[in-house]
Amino acid sequence: MSRSRGTNDLKIVGFGACMISGYPHKAAGFVEIACRQVENALSRPVQSNIVSLGGFPAPRAEKYLRRKVLKFNPDYVVLQFGATDAQCPIRTKNRPAQSDGGGKHSTHGSSGAASEAASYHNKPTNAFSRLRWWLITLIGYCRSIKPITPLPDYISAIERMVRECQSAGVTAVVLSPFVYGSRYTMKYAKAYTKALHQLRSVIPTMILIDGVELLRKFPKSQVLMHDGFHLSQVGHQIVGEAIANSIIVDIASFGVL
Numbered sequence: 001m002s003r004s005r006g007t008n009d010l011k012i013v014g015f016g017a018c019m020i021s022g023y024p025h026k027a028a029g030f031v032e033i034a035c036r037q038v039e040n041a042l043s044r045p046v047q048s049n050i051v052s053l054g055g056f057p058a059p060r061a062e063k064y065l066r067r068k069v070l071k072f073n074p075d076y077v078v079l080q081f082g083a084t085d086a087q088c089p090i091r092t093k094n095r096p097a098q099s100d101g102g103g104k105h106s107t108h109g110s111s112g113a114a115s116e117a118a119s120y121h122n123k124p125t126n127a128f129s130r131l132r133w134w135l136i137t138l139i140g141y142c143r144s145i146k147p148i149t150p151l152p153d154y155i156s157a158i159e160r161m162v163r164e165c166q167s168a169g170v171t172a173v174v175l176s177p178f179v180y181g182s183r184y185t186m187k188y189a190k191a192y193t194k195a196l197h198q199l200r201s202v203i204p205t206m207i208l209i210d211g212v213e214l215l216r217k218f219p220k221s222q223v224l225m226h227d228g229f230h231l232s233q234v235g236h237q238i239v240g241e242a243i244a245n246s247i248i249v250d251i252a253s254f255g256v257l
Contacts, residue, residue, distance in 0.1 A: 009045040010038065012247070014052075015061070015069045016080030016175070021052040024121040024225065025233055031078050033240025034247065041248050049074075057085045057149040058157035065161050070168050076247055077165050079158065082177035082211070085149035086192045087229065088185045090139045095148055123226035130221070133181030133228045140184030147188045155195050162199070162206050171205060171250065173243060178211040178235070181220060181228020186212075207246045214242055 014020045014031030022029025028036075031050055039046040051068050053061050058081035069077055089095055139145075149157075158174060165172040176196050177189040193212045200208045215223050215235060223235035231239065 009047050010042070010076075010251075011047045011049075011072060011074040012038070012076045012078065013048070013069050013072050013074040014050045014078045014080065015065065016052065016078070017056055017061075017084045018052060018054040019083065019231055019236075020078070020080045021050050022236060023052070023054070024230055025236065027233055028236075028240075030231075030236045030240035030243060033237060034078070034243035037241065037244035038247050041244065042251070047072075055084065057081060057154070058161070059149060059153050062157045062161050065164055070165070070170065074170055076171050076173055076207075078173045078175065078243060079161060080175040081158070082154070082175060082189075082192055082196070083229070085154040086147050086177040086185065086188045087180070088140050088145040088147050088182065088188060090136055090143070090145060121225060121227055121230050124232065125221040125224060125226050129181065129224075129226050129228070132226070133183075133220075136182040136228065137184045140182055145184070147185075147192075151188075151192060151195060154192060155199060158196070159199055159203070162203055166203070166205060171207060173207040173209065173246060174200075175209045175239070175243075176211045178231060178239070179215045179220060179223065181224055207250060209239070209242050209246060211239065214238060 012031070012035050014029075018024075020029060020031060022032065029050070032048060035046045035048040038044075049072050051064070053064065061081060162172040162174065174196060176193040180186050180189060189212050193210055196208055197210070200206050215238060218234075218238070220228075223232055223238065224230070225232055
């Protein structure tokens with residue numbers, strides 16, 4: 001049982017790439033949505049923190065877990081890296097650089113580039129979105145583009161972070177990749193999610209949110225932005241509710257509701 005699953009404040013930390021902070025929206029992201037719902041459902045204060053490493057895949061981010069995340073002594077850590085790791089960008093410039101900045105918030109290069117990226121990522125789906133996603137799918141198959149992080153490297157990094165959380169008495173809530181506009185990338189999203197289910201069978205205390213299964217029930221135009229990668233506000237709401245429900249159920253299993 002974690003530190004404060006009884007009557008004290010519940011501490012939840014979100015650790016992930018840019019979407020963990022709600023990017024590209026100014027409204028609350030799925031972790032903040034989840035924290036509010038947990039607080040309301042349990043009638044219990046929830047302390048939340050967000051550590052967002054924009055563009056970081058899991059192997060690059062894991063070394064920051066202890067000093068940037070576990071320092072808060074959380075009860076739950078929400079890990080969100082799969083969407084970046086399984087992504088198959090058609091442009092080389094969209095693949096993360098290997099140098100480490102270690103920043104707390106999302107980064108997208110220079111201020112000018114960041115502004116341009118934010119403007120692009122903030123576009124909602126429109127009549128041309130599906131055509132764009134179809135073209136990206138076609139290019140992916142033609143070029144046999146590889147994911148940003150090879151599957152074994154991704155799973156190994158997630159396992160190490162989950163076990164480090166476990167050693168600290170913290171429960172890890174792992175988010176799988178979400179859905180993508182590209183059908184080509186979707187095949188990797190499914191493979192990475194399947195591997196996470198296998199990891200969950202090895203580490204039963206790990207909570208897994210299957211983002212593919214969760215979001216595929218909705219039209220992609222409803223849960224994705226025009227870029228076919230970032231979640232819409234509706235997508236954030238759906239994921240946030242799933243996180244909240246999983247934490248509430250986990251706490252209920254200890255009979256402390």
